[in-house]
Amino acid sequence: MNLNDLGPLMVRRQDGGLDLDRFRTDPILAALQWPDDVLRDFLFEHGDHGPFVADYGHLDLSAITWTLETLPATDFHTMPTGESEAGLIEHFAQNPVYWASVKVPEVGRHWEDHGTWLRPPLLIDRRLWGPSDSGLQVVEGRTRVGVLCGRQREGLYVASHHRAWVGRP
Template sequence: MNTVRIADYTLISQDCHEDGSGFAGFRRHPDVTGLGWPDDVLEQWLYDHAGNEAFLLDYADVDLAQITWEVEAASTDLLVETPTGDSDRDCIDEFAANPDHWIGVRHKGVHRGVALCWETHGTWKRWPVLIERSLLTPSAPGLQVVEGRTRIGILKGRHRQGDFVSAQHLVWVGRPRR
């Protein structure tokens, strides 16, 4: 497969947003299906953010065709230390400063049940998207939050406040194809 960059999906995403075909149209596009990514990752990263300037800067050089995805359980201790891209590096701490606010504003539509998930299970409703940092810089260790920065911020803030959080959380993790 040829090298594939996030910018390759900007117009496809924009067209699907504008023409009303939405995510269903996006995921059916031949350039999108060729990636073989899970729908949840496609939607959260490429459909929602292919035109996001910060994402275009932070992930411009990542060859998306070289990423394989798995659902993994990650510890709270690991996740509260996991950074996001340089363009939005402070946003996780901004969300962590007032986690109750960010939970409270997520109560309609697809966010219905977010507060209940935190209250009952001590975790999020939808799995965040992380990548192995070696995809960005070959010698970089650990993971980086691509999408789900609000969720990670809420976790970090709740953990710091001593609120109930689960010890483990499900996340999508992208790793280099071997």
């Protein structure tokens, strides 16, 4: 099963919130067993985003296991993102203080106090594309990874390790 088989993913409730019921009741989607944080982030960012589906729609979602992992800050410096959003991480890295400040105030304070993000990004193991691919790719969280890279480049406080949801085969 892949994203192209699912049709529209995001269902909004009348109050504007996300309806996660489809992911709890649809047998195919429930079998993915995505953690609530992964599911919420994924739907919020990409539920009806055509370019995202073009980048990742071919992946067999049932072959992915999601875990919350702690990774060295240096690992994020060379991580790509999907082809449709190439260059966005570097765009955000060019002005990390600004991009952290345009979010809710807690985001900027968290970067200053802890040197990391409030909400872990979603990464995916590139071996899901084939055995010749390696490393991790940013699926969701390009702004956060860009802020991290930019803060490090500018000599601002950055934690040595960061948490991220990682999808692996």
